[in-house]
Amino acid sequence: MDNTINLLNRKKIIKCPTCGKEAKNNSLPFCSPHCSHIDLGKWFNGTYSVPTFEDPDGSEIIRLNDEE
Ligand SMILES: [Zn+2]
Numbered sequence: 001m002d003n004t005i006n007l008l009n010r011k012k013i014i015k016c017p018t019c020g021k022e023a024k025n026n027s028l029p030f031c032s033p034h035c036s037h038i039d040l041g042k043w044f045n046g047t048y049s050v051p052t053f054e055d056p057d058g059s060e061i062i063r064l065n066d067e068e
Contacts, residue, residue: 014023018035030036 016023016031016035018038021031023029
């Protein structure tokens, strides 16, 4: 029963996905614009693995390199 009160009283803390620090209101969900940019960079670099040009066997990467 007391858990409900504790949840209400507890401040909701959002951790910065980039560095894990507490996020600030002016740059949520990141602690700073700097970390926001870092996160964007991860997306572009494919770190989050959603946009990928890589075939499971790697043949696609080899073909892209040959085109340069
Ligand atoms: Zn951060």
